[in-house]
Structures are given as structure tokens and as C-alpha cells.
Amino acid sequence: MKLHHRIDGPSGAPLLVLGPSLGTTLDVWRPHLSRLTQFYRVLRYDLPGHGLSPSPLSGDTPPRSRKTDSFSGAGSSSAGAGSLSVEEIAAAVLELVEDERFAVGGISLGGAVATAIATRVTGRVTGLVLCCTSARFGEPGPWLERAALVRREGVRILAPALAERWFTNGFDGGWVLDMLDQVDPEGYAACCEALAAYDLRDRLPTIKAPTLVIAGSDDPATPLDHALTLAKAIPDATLTVLPDAAHLATVQRPEASAHAILTFLQYGKPAPPPSMETTASVDIPPSTDTTHTGDTACAGDTSSAGDAAPAEEAGDGGDGRWEAGMRTRREVLGDEHVDRAVARTTPFTADFQDMITRYAWDGIWNRPGLDRRTRSCITITALVARGHLEELAMHVRAALRNGLTPDEIKEVLLQTAVYCGVPAANSAFAVAQRVLTEQAPERLDETGTSERADETGIPERVDETGTSERDSG
Structure with missing residues (x-):
């Protein structure tokens, strides 16, 4: 299984791998790129059947024909013959990464993929960022029902319900909902079946990487209890709650979430504590010397309109x-x-x-x-x-x-x-x-x-x- 991906950021910088949520594409991370690529090479990927990644049943390699022994016993069971699993998506993501060490994260399903990776290649993951995700996304039944509905009527049938789950009232998330038009019904349904079978609760204590858990205060899909389960079971985990945000909290709060991610990745790992004079390094103005690599990367993809926080009525003294x-x-x-x-x-x-x-x-x-x-x-x-x-x-x-x-x-x-x-x-x-x-x-x-x-x-x-x-x- 091959996944479409992009790499943005300066050559030679540490690698950060980010996955999207179910029903969205790698562009769900675009509001964060201008800040993250100041310090990291950011690899974003599309889920199977999403964006430019082929559907698991349309590619040249059927999903169950690929060997995934390295993920055996990772806490999931098949939702049906030939169905996709989170572990297979994780294996496909690892194929995009060479032998270097890297940080990995994701939103919802993308966070589940990141968790699966962190439970297996523990020595290579330098940091784990779990956004509005879970170790188990509820009972299988509703996911299998959703998969059947999408196969019958298409992905767009879900748009009204997803708008209520993804965003709080009054937030204009139309640009994200439009990503549903780039999702193949079979790919979406296969990912639903992967979520139905997913359960990594028993393996959370094996994660060795420092972990940041980000939750939305008003998330109906993965409520705060799910985030608390992750934060309590993962040995070196920190929880951040984004206020007035629903399931796609990172989209609603791009500045706050980018700041939390950068602060965690730069200072959250075991290292000598930085002095107060250096704690503002994440607030360095956007770099003008950013190099882009990857299959279709271009300079225009590192800008994000409306991402900056409004100025306060006080000076910063130049130190951030x-x-x-x-x-x-x-x-x-x-x-x-x-x-x-x-x-x-x-x-x-x-x-x-x-x-x-x-x-x-x-x-x-x-x-x-x-x-x-x-x-x-x-x-x-x-x-x-x-x-x-x-x-x-x-x-x-x-x-x-x-x-x-x-x-x-x-x-x-x-x-x-x-x-x-x-x-x-x-x-x-x-x-x-x-x-x-x-x-x-x-x-x-x-x-x-x-x-x-x-x-x-x-x-x-x-x-x-x-x-x-x-x-x-």
C-alpha cells in the first residue's frame, strides 16, 4: 500500500511526520506549516482513499497481501475479510520514512496511526503528538454502520453531521468539509473498519517517546476522557486542552496548537531546561530561507492566512x-x-x-x-x-x-x-x-x-x- 505524501521544510532539519483525520487530507495541517517548517521537515500523508492516496482496493497491492508481521499483536482484530487495519496504515507510513529518528503525530485516525508507530519502533520515535484521538474509538457497530452508509450513498452524505462534530457553533470550517469531495467512498469505509477494530489500550504503557496529548474542550467524537486515558497510561505524557474547540481542535485553534506542538517538541524531551531568555525560540518570525522537498512541494504551501494571533495592547520588548x-x-x-x-x-x-x-x-x-x-x-x-x-x-x-x-x-x-x-x-x-x-x-x-x-x-x-x-x- 502506497500513500501519497509531501515533505516541506529546510533540508537537514529534524523530521516530523503528521497524519490527518478521517475524511480530510494532508491539507488539514496547512495552517500550521508556516511555523512548523521553521524548525522541522514536515512529512504529511494522505490516508488510503483520501486525497491522492489510492483506495486500498484499487491499488496494485491488496491491503491484506502485504506482510505486517512487525505489527502483529498490536491490539486490533479484523473487522472483516480483506478489511484495512490501523497497523497496515502505520506500516505504510513507516515506508515513507528512512532509517532516521523522527517525531510523529496526527489528528484522530492519524493520531491512532502515530500511536501504533510509537508502540512498535520505540527507539526511533523522538516525540509523539496525539491530537483529538483515542486508544479505542468506541464499539465497532457504529463504525461498520457508517462504512455501509458511505458505500451506499457516498461520503458527502455525512457532511452535516461531521460539521457539528468537527467544529463548535459559529466556526467556518467549510474549507475542511470540502475535503470530503477528495475522499473515495471505499477508502473512507475501509478506514471506518480500521477504526472499528482498533484498540491499543493495553499497549500504551510500552510507549517510550515523550508524548503530547492535545484535546478539544468541546470534542464530541473523542471527549476529554479519551485524552485522559492516553495521558494517564502513556508513561511520559502531557495533556493540553484547547478551549472552545471541537474534534478538529487544531483547525479551530491553529496558533495555540502550533505553539503547543513546537514548545513540546523543542523542550518537552529530556534535556537541560532552557533559560527564560531562550523559551521564546518558537516565536521566531517566519523564516525566509525554507527549502522544500518531496513529490509536489512548492513554496506557496508554507503560508497560512489568518493563522497569526491578534496583537495585544502591550509591547514585547523584542524578546518574545x-x-x-x-x-x-x-x-x-x-x-x-x-x-x-x-x-x-x-x-x-x-x-x-x-x-x-x-x-x-x-x-x-x-x-x-x-x-x-x-x-x-x-x-x-x-x-x-x-x-x-x-x-x-x-x-x-x-x-x-x-x-x-x-x-x-x-x-x-x-x-x-x-x-x-x-x-x-x-x-x-x-x-x-x-x-x-x-x-x-x-x-x-x-x-x-x-x-x-x-x-x-x-x-x-x-x-x-x-x-x-x-x-x-
């Missing part, structure tokens, strides 16, 4: 640290909170806002030594210990955005009861409960006086500068 810190601040706290804090900035508080953006959100939160889930646990503990309940409400929300579950937050607070004191933990549980249940925006204090509160239900206290204490983060 403010921009990197603001990006992380928005990813952790959310745009609404940060916009409110920025809007309330005064000449008196501007230097403080600049300091926390650079030194807290870039200098500390962007360090590679701890993932964001762990940093959220530490932050919650510190806030409980010091009694900073206003900041605690904000960081309970941040912890949820960083992938902590309510049960995990509860465990952190139980731990604080032992080491910070029961009264402190009691207050913290009350704050966390209000955040988790989205209590009404206004409540009465013990004296019967109404206190102004935000959406967390925590009263807002305004200091002498007119800045809300919760917005200082």
Missing part, C-alpha cells in the same frame, strides 16, 4: 516573552478573563500586568519541567495555604481548562486539609463547589448584604487602584 506569556495566560485562564484584566489595566497597574505576563506566565508556566496539570495542582495548593480564595476560584477554572477533572481537584483539596489545615480546606471546598456548579451570579453574605460577584459566584473585591483582585492573574 510577553507574547509567549500572554498566549499561555489566555490558554489557561480564558480570553474572557484576560480581556477583562487587560481592559481594567491603568497606568498605575500596567507595569505589574507586564511583569506577571512575562515572568509568571512565560518564565514559570512555560517552563518544560512540569506540565500544566501539575502546575495547576501546585497553584491550587499554594492559594489554599495562603487563603487567597479569590485567586483560588480563578485557578479552579484554570485547572479544569488544563485537564484536571473535578475528582482530581477534590483530591488536591483533601491533601491540603492535611498539610494546610482543615479550616483552609473547608473554605477551599466551598469555593471550588461554587465554581463547579456555576452558582448564580449574585448571593447574600451572612449579614444579608448583596455582594457583587462574577460568574464563579465569588464576591469581587476591588482594591484602591480600581483593579479586581481576581483579574491580577
